[in-house]
Each structure stands twice: as structure tokens, then as C-alpha cells.
Amino acid sequence: MSEPIKHIVIVGGGSSGWMSAALLSKLLQGRVAITLVESEQIGTVGVGEATIPAIKLFNHLAGIAEADFIKATGATFKLGIEFVNWKTVGHSYFHAFGALGRQWEWLSFYQYWLKLQQLGQALPFEHYCIASCMAQQHKFMPADANRPQSPVSEIAYAYHFDAGLYARYLRELSEQRGVVRLQGLVSHVARDEVTGHIRQLLLDDGRQLHGDLFIDCSGSRALLLGQALGVGYDDWSHWLPNDSAWAVPTEALTDVPPYTRSTAHSAGWQWRIPLQHRTGNGLVFSSEFCSDDEARSQLLAGLTTPPLDDPRLLRFTTGKRKQMWWGNCVAIGLSSGFLEPLESTSLHLVQTAITRLVNLFPDKSFAQANIDHYNLLAATEMEQIRDFIVAHYKVTERDDSEFWRYCRRMQVPEPLAQKLAIFLAYGRVHRVADELFREDSWVQVLLGQGLSPNQYDPLVDLKPEAQLRDFAASTAAVIQSCVAQMPTHQDFIARLMAST
Numbered sequence: 259m260s261e262p263i264k265h266i267v268i269v270g271g272g273s274s275g276w277m278s279a280a281l282l283s284k285l286l287q288g289r290v291a292i293t294l295v296e297s298e299q300i301g302t303v304g305v306g307e308a309t310i311p312a313i314k315l316f317n318h319l320a321g322i323a324e325a326d327f328i329k330a331t332g333a334t335f336k337l338g339i340e341f342v343n344w345k346t347v348g349h350s351y352f353h354a355f356g357a358l359g360r361q362w363e364w365l366s367f368y369q370y371w372l373k374l375q376q377l378g379q380a381l382p383f384e385h386y387c388i389a390s391c392m393a394q395q396h397k398f399m400p401a402d403a404n405r406p407q408s409p410v411s412e413i414a415y416a417y418h419f420d421a422g423l424y425a426r427y428l429r430e431l432s433e434q435r436g437v438v439r440l441q442g443l444v445s446h447v448a449r450d451e452v453t454g455h456i457r458q459l460l461l462d463d464g465r466q467l468h469g470d471l472f473i474d475c476s477g478s479r480a481l482l483l484g485q486a487l488g489v490g491y492d493d494w495s496h497w498l499p500n501d502s503a504w505a506v507p508t509e510a511l512t513d514v515p516p517y518t519r520s521t522a523h524s525a526g527w528q529w530r531i532p533l534q535h536r537t538g539n540g541l542v543f544s545s546e547f548c549s550d551d552e553a554r555s556q557l558l559a560g561l562t563t564p565p566l567d568d569p570r571l572l573r574f575t576t577g578k579r580k581q582m583w584w585g586n587c588v589a590i591g592l593s594s595g596f597l598e599p600l601e602s603t604s605l606h607l608v609q610t611a612i613t614r615l616v617n618l619f620p621d622k623s624f625a626q627a628n629i630d631h632y633n634l635l636a637a638t639e640m641e642q643i644r645d646f647i648v649a650h651y652k653v654t655e656r657d658d659s660e661f662w663r664y665c666r667r668m669q670v671p672e673p674l675a676q677k678l679a680i681f682l683a684y685g686r687v688h689r690v691a692d693e694l695f696r697e698d699s700w701v702q703v704l705l706g707q708g709l710s711p712n713q714y715d716p717l718v719d720l721k722p723e724a725q726l727r728d729f730a731a732s733t734a735a736v737i738q739s740c741v742a743q744m745p746t747h748q749d750f751i752a753r754l755m756a757s758t
Contacts, residue, residue, distance in 0.1 A: 261622040265293070267467055268473045275296060278590055284319065284321050285319065294439050294440070307420070308531050309602055310601070313416055326758065335747060336415060338389055341650075344527075352393060354393065356413055357387070358383075365718065368701045370714075374727065388740065392413070396748075399745065419533065443462040455585040473589075483593055491577055494577040497644070497668065503540050504557045505569065506568070508566055509563040510536050515532055525661040534751065582632070590615075642673075643694055653703075681711060685713070
């Protein structure tokens with residue numbers, strides 16, 4: 259019988275390192291020693307972070323109370339993303355969390371909406387989604403499970419927060435649970451001559467750090483998995499050509515909206531992430547189609563509040579490691595790969611990597627079948643998210659720059675091509691069971707980007723038109739009535755802060 263893992267070593271701090279430490283220390287309950295080594299000489303990205311609703315599950319599993327989290331990280335609430343200039347310049351749409359309309363028997367609401375739209379009798383899609391209506395009016399409240407027949411029972415939300423403050427908060431929590439933090443730089447990685455596994459790390463001051471399981475959270479350098487173990491990288495830049503970003507914090511917005519804004523530019527897009535104490539901003543762009551100076555100027559011209567610092571330039575290559583677990587080393591965060599933060603999935607990939615590791619936790623034998631299964635699940639997840647992001651670029655009517663013409667012409671991965679063809683035929687969304695983005699997300703983005711189905715589901719015609727009109731009208735009316743009674747986003751945060 260193989261020996262159990264007794265010591266986990268995490269290399270790198272930041273959000274990915276301290277999320278790993280916080281969740282593992284909570285779930286393993288002190289049965290495994292955890293050491294995290296980081297250096298203050300190596301900075302982290304540290305921008306305002308936007309998330310998806312699954313982050314609430316992470317915080318719950320890590321034992322984090324929502325009010326404490328909101329206060330510690332300067333967080334605000336997020337109901338979705340507003341996309342500006344993606345279909346055409348001047349056009350906007352909203353990708354909201356949660357349900358769209360109401361399910362009616364076996365068909366999703368949007369199928370009925372497609373018919374009403376063809377008849378010229380439908381309101382804009384956002385009117386039938388409670389999160390979209392809340393976002394437009396800057397309202398917020400959490401879901402109310404005590405009203406199961408009301409749209410308020412289906413409110414889904416995530417957060418915007420300061421990633422640096424989040425890492426600091428998680429560090430304090432982790433150290434309270436026994437995680438040992440070492441300050442230092444890794445100067446050498448010693449490997450076992452027989453297995454090739456990592457045996458120990460040598461720090462720059464001569465200290466030796468032994469471990470059984472090593473977690474690489476060293477960022478895009480991939481100090482362990484990439485540099486020491488030589489695991490290669492799958493480059494996806496032919497599908498996602500953006501390779502650079504300028505990032506800058508600005509003053510807080512006067513009226514903080516409960517959503518992220520993504521504004522498309524001639525060779526990329528600009529984010530705006532509203533926090534309580536400041537606003538996170540950045541412009542993601544392709545250096546092949548736009549110079550650094552031009553992108554910097556576009557970012558500064560698009561700011562809605564004064565900058566608090568000079569913009570910082572970041573470089574990246576979209577893609578993933580060929581294996582995210584090799585031997586006794588697992589890469590989590592940027593060391594495992596990178597997808598641009600268009601749909602706020604960066605921390606979600608950290609979260610799923612940690613929980614996947616717990617679900618497939620090894621012993622010292624490090625069975626290859628277990629590792630292979632982890633790598634299959636991790637690769638599939640990243641590929642599915644990649645395809646969702648690629649769809650934002652491929653499905654567009656923009657033809658005003660070389661960048662957008664390239665995106666419209668490019669060949670996309672076969673699974674995405676099939677999704678687009680199925681949606682174009684009858685407005686149907688083909689998903690596999692564990693795929694992250696739900697049917698409602700695909701529908702909002704594809705319709706918002708301008709992909710109009712040739713036909714709605716034929717079974718819609720089984721319903722009389724008058725019933726369809728009444729069904730849609732009552733759905734929109736109930737949603738508007740619910741939203742009218744909600745507090746504003748800022749008032750809700752103020753009350754929450756006052757209660758802690």
C-alpha cells in the first residue's frame with residue numbers, strides 16, 4: 259500500500275496560490291502540511307477581478323462569509339457583462355447570469371421569443387431577464403428562496419473585487435489554519451533521477467524545501483511545470499490573436515453599476531470593473547494589428563474616471579500546457595494556461611483546478627491513470643471556455659479593421675463550428691453535460707453578436723399566438739414589478755457594510 263501525501267508545497271502567491279492554500283487547508287483539515295513560498299520581488303497582476311457565480315461556492319467551501327469578503331476586498335456585485343461595439347460600432351447587448359424568462363413545458367423561453375420577434379411582437383431580449391433589468395436600473399438583491407414562484411428566486415450573481423486584497427485576505431485565513439508561508443525565490447528544482455519527480459526546491463538563501471506534492475502557481479513563467487519539468491504549451495493565438503494588455507486603476511464611479519463593461523475597439527476590447535474604492539480598467543489587444551502606443555491611447559481615451567496610476571503593459575500567449583499535471587506537480591492558474599478575461603473565467607479555472615485536485619487527490623504512487631483523467635478534464639474545460647470566447651470574435655458584423663476582418667474569416671475549432679451551425683438552423687444550443695456556459699449564456703451572446711437563427715423550434719407553433727403574446731407580456735411585467743421594489747446596488751452594499 260502506497261504512502262499518503264504528507265506535505266504540499268505551493269510555489270507562488272497571488273490569487274491562485276492563496277486560493278489553493280485556503281481551500282486545501284480547509285478541506286484537508288490539517289491532515290496534510292501545506293507550505294507556500296513566494297517572493298515580494300515578483301509582482302502579481304493585481305487588477306480588479308471580475309468573476310462568475312461559481313465563486314460563491316468557492317468562498318462557501320473555504321469558510322468565507324459574504325459580508326466579511328465584501329468588506330475585505332472592496333467588492334461589488336456583478337449581474338453580468340455589458341458588451342459594447344461587439345456586433346457593430348454603437349450596438350450593445352447584455353450577457354446576464356441566471357434564467358432567461360420562464361420555461362414553458364418542454365421549450366425554453368427564448369424559442370417562443372424568436373417567433374414573437376419574427377412577428378414583430380417581442381420586446382428586446384433583456385426585458386425578459388431579471389438580472390438584465392436589475393443591471394440596467396442599477397438595482398440589486400440576492401435570490402429569495404422563500405418566493406419560489408417569483409423571478410427573484412432565480413437571481414444569480416458574482417462579484418467584482420480587488421485581487422490583491424483578496425489574496426491578502428486568503429493569506430490571513432490560510433495562515434490561521436496552519437499554512438506556512440516562506441518568503442524567498444526558488445533558485446533550483448531538484449528532481450528524482452529515476453521518476454523525474456520534483457524532490458526538493460532550493461531557495462535563493464540556501465534553504466531546502468522538501469515536499470510530496472508540488473503546486474505550481476508561479477504565473478505564466480510556469481517555474482515548475484514548464485521550466486523545470488519541460489511540459490510544452492499549446493498555442494491558441496490563431497483563434498485568439500490578442501497577446502497584450504494595458505491595465506490601469508482609476509477613481510471609483512459615482513454610481514457603481516452591478517455589471518462589468520466590455521467595449522470592443524479596432525483591435526481588441528476594453529474592460530471596466532467597478533469596485534467600491536476604485537475602478538479596474540484595461541485594454542486587451544493584438545500587437546499584430548495595433549501598436550502599444552495606439553492601444554495605450556485608446557485605453558486612456560475610454561476611461562470614465564481619472565487614472566490613479568500609470569498604465570502597465572502585460573504580455574501573454576493564449577493557450578494551455580499540454581499536461582497540467584505531470585508526475586508530482588500540478589499547475590494552477592496562469593502556469594496552466596491563459597484565456598483572456600472576456601467572460602471572467604480566470605479565477606473559475608483556479609477554483610475548478612483545486613476542487614478537481616481534491617476529487618482526484620493522489621497518494622505517493624501518483625497513479626498515471628489518475629493523472630491522465632485530471633488532464634483530460636482540465637483540457638476539456640479550457641477548450642470549451644476557449645470556444646465560447648472565440649464565438650465573440652467569429653460572430654460579428656464588424657468589418658471596419660484588419661483585426662475584425664481576420665476574426666470573421668478565421669477557421670474556428672470544429673466543436674464551435676457545429677454549435678454555430680445548429681444554432682443557425684433552429685436556434686438550438688448543443689452542450690455537453692459538464693460544459694460551463696449554459697444554454698442561456700450561448701443564446702444571449704450569439705443573438706447579441708448578430709447570429710439570427712433561420713427558424714425557431716417547429717414545436718413552438720403548437721402554441722396559439724395569443725397565448726405566446728400573453729406569456730411573454732406577463733413575464734416582462736412581473737420582472738419589472740419585482741425590480742421596481744429592489745434597493746439600488748449602492749444602497750444594498752451600504753447596508754451590508756453597516757451590518758458588519
